[in-house]
Amino acid sequence: MPAAELVIEARWTLPVAPENLVLDGHAVVIGGGRILDLLPATAARARYANLPRKLLPDHALLPGFVNAHTHAAMTLLRGYADDRALATWLADDIWPAERRWLSAEFVEDGARLAAVEMIRGGTTCFADMYFFPGATANVAAETGLRAVVGMVVVEFASAWADTPHDYLQRGLAIRDAYRGHRRVSFGFAPHAPYTVSDATLAQVRVLADELEAPVFMHVHETAEEVAVMGDALRPLARLDGLGLIGPQFVAVHAVHLTPAEIGLLGQRGASVAHCPESNLKLASGVCPVAALRQAGVNVAIGTDGAASNNDLDLLAETRTASLVAKGFSGDPTALPAATALRMATLDGARALGLEATIGSIEPGKAADLIAVSLSAPATQPVHNALSQVVYAASRDQVTDVWVEGTPLLAAGILQTADLAAITERAREWAVRIHGHR
Numbered sequence: 064m065p066a067a068e069l070v071i072e073a074r075w076t077l078p079v080a081p082e083n084l085v086l087d088g089h090a091v092v093i094g095g096g097r098i099l100d101l102l103p104a105t106a107a108r109a110r111y112a113n114l115p116r117k118l119l120p121d122h123a124l125l126p127g128f129v130n131a132h133t134h135a136a137m138t139l140l141r142g143y144a145d146d147r148a149l150a151t152w153l154a155d156d157i158w159p160a161e162r163r164w165l166s167a168e169f170v171e172d173g174a175r176l177a178a179v180e181m182i183r184g185g186t187t188c189f190a191d192m193y194f195f196p197g198a199t200a201n202v203a204a205e206t207g208l209r210a211v212v213g214m215v216v217v218e219f220a221s222a223w224a225d226t227p228h229d230y231l232q233r234g235l236a237i238r239d240a241y242r243g244h245r246r247v248s249f250g251f252a253p254h255a256p257y258t259v260s261d262a263t264l265a266q267v268r269v270l271a272d273e274l275e276a277p278v279f280m281h282v283h284e285t286a287e288e289v290a291v292m293g294d295a296l297r298p299l300a301r302l303d304g305l306g307l308i309g310p311q312f313v314a315v316h317a318v319h320l321t322p323a324e325i326g327l328l329g330q331r332g333a334s335v336a337h338c339p340e341s342n343l344k345l346a347s348g349v350c351p352v353a354a355l356r357q358a359g360v361n362v363a364i365g366t367d368g369a370a371s372n373n374d375l376d377l378l379a380e381t382r383t384a385s386l387v388a389k390g391f392s393g394d395p396t397a398l399p400a401a402t403a404l405r406m407a408t409l410d411g412a413r414a415l416g417l418e419a420t421i422g423s424i425e426p427g428k429a430a431d432l433i434a435v436s437l438s439a440p441a442t443q444p445v446h447n448a449l450s451q452v453v454y455a456a457s458r459d460q461v462t463d464v465w466v467e468g469t470p471l472l473a474a475g476i477l478q479t480a481d482l483a484a485i486t487e488r489a490r491e492w493a494v495r496i497h498g499h500r
């Protein structure tokens with residue numbers, strides 16, 4: 064066991080496992096990037112008397128948020144085209160912009176902007192799907208975030224790759240370069256049923272099985288997508304026929320589902336990455352979260368890209384998920400605060416195959432932690448710290464963030480990224496893009 068290095072004493076600790084537990088006056092002891100102990104603060108002061116102590120007297124300490132689906136670099140297209148439906152938004156706005164602007168530089172600058180936004184909002188791990196995945200991986204490595212980087216594949220050529228084979232080979236080469244990295248791992252990211260062929264999906268399935276990697280894919284996002292082939296062959300049935308739907312599969316969005324499809328996802332042990340704000344903004348519909356959870360489907364939460372959300376605020380997304388699930392089902396118990404918090408942390412980790420490493424405050428897990436100050440008037444008085452975090456706090460109240468025990472945000476100050484330089488680059492991109500519109 065690594066040596067203890069730091070005692071974090073918070074007013075409230077929300078371990079997430081077990082769900083709904085709020086510990087008062089506890090301490091988390093970390094060392095070697097791991098959580099070593101969770102015990103009453105009084106006991107910690109005696110047992111770890113000589114260690115430095117981080118005091119969080121008005122704060123809730125919880126596991127960092129897991130953003131189960133995003134396109135980090137698309138922060139540079141935040142607000143570029145709003146108030147459209149998915150199909151026209153992609154065809155008329157996003158794909159042309161990407162054809163014009165996509166480069167390693169674009170992805171690196173966009174992913175850096177995403178990284179600082181996510182760190183400041185308490186996200187410690189994200190699953191990404193975008194072109195130039197190596198640039199996103201580099202940004203995660205450099206900023207200290209944990210990431211599951213998607214090896215993206217589509218049938219059409221882009222600045223990143225020409226053919227599906229080329230996409231996969233380039234993705235795998237980056238994965239090889241990162242082998243053994245403690246925070247950066249890889250999954251397969253076939254974009255969607257309407258952009259990836261059966262032959263490519265069959266290859267993805269073989270590779271994912273061999274490498275035991277997660278596969279994340281937009282599926283059943285809009286009614287239009289599902290209706291293309293009529294009831295004869297709906298996308299999920301097609302993917303299941305190719306053997307893709309299993310415990311490694313993350314169905315991103317999963318809005319338009321029949322009861323039989325909900326049952327299938329449950330039987331196969333698949334996960335869903337629920338992105339309620341993107342679905343609402345594009346008017347795609349509402350994911351049936353309560354029914355999915357009842358069917359045994361693991362449901363995680365994602366923001367989707369900032370071009371369709373328009374932020375990467377996983378705390379707000381979690382609140383939206385809870386409220387929408389209640390309103391949609393007519394049942395106020397459909398998604399309680401503790402369950403929503405679990406979806407934003409441990410269930411996200413499970414979707415990405417990381418549940419043994421992150422997602423809860425338990426000895427042995429990585430010290431991926433965040434502190435949320437509840438001292439502001441908007442979060443007073445505190446009857447229940449967990450409810451307060453989910454239903455009342457904003458991401459601006461995140462004061463401290465650790466990943467593998469390394470501080471990425473300390474008392475509100477970024478530790479691993481140059482905020483001014485990153486913001487300046489984003490401004491430059493707006494000038495460049497607007498000069499050519």
Ligand SMILES: [Zn+2]
Binds near residue numbers: 134281367
């Ligand atoms: Zn997406």
